[in-house]
Amino acid sequence: MYEIISGLPPYYDTNHNENLVIKICQGLRPRFNINVPQLIVQLIKRCLDANQLNRPATKEIINILRKWQYKESDSETAELQKQIKETEKINNNSRVQIMSSTSLGISYKPHSGAIYTSRLLSFNNLPESKNSDDYYEKNDNIISKEFSGIN
Known part of the structure; x- marks a missing residue:
């Protein structure tokens, strides 16, 4: 759903590694810019x-x-x-925001470590999965000018 609405794959701009997996387990979820x-x-x-x-x-x-x-x-x-x-x-x-996200969806450049193929991930000692408090409880919407807080 995220990709259909935003025109971008989730977490396209970050390395798909153990750090991302841990952040997702801790509650990181993709956010929309519209x-x-x-x-x-x-x-x-x-x-x-x-x-x-x-x-x-x-x-x-x-x-x-x-x-x-x-x-x-x-x-x-x-x-x-x-x-x-x-x-x-x-x-x-917010036309400027939409125009940039639309053109971004067509011509985005994914992070070199963003991998969108099935693969086995074997990470030890991952935290228990949880929902982000701000994503599920504080906000009724999932809008953000930035897709995530990943560095």
Whole structure:
């Protein structure tokens, strides 16, 4: 979902190494540089939950997306349409930010250590996975001018 909305793979600008894995275990999650409708934010947060039992199954995600697409009379779908219009207004008022993220999505340069192929990661003594307090509790949205706090 992150890549579809932002046009960028998550953590494209950082080395995919043990430090990134540890930060993700400690609660690091990708952030958007545009406003995103709240219903979509809630679904994304569920998908990224550290507790895999809280994550929706693929079938549930498909059902949610189909409902939003095809059941226009549904109250949640109507609310999503309203949120989309509101976020489009906000994002259009921030045109510079959107233009740069759109062009970035087309021509971004990934970090040389960003690896997007399946591979076995064998790291010892990783911390227990947790959700970031600010990502899941303090903020209802996942907007940031920077994608993450990684150096």
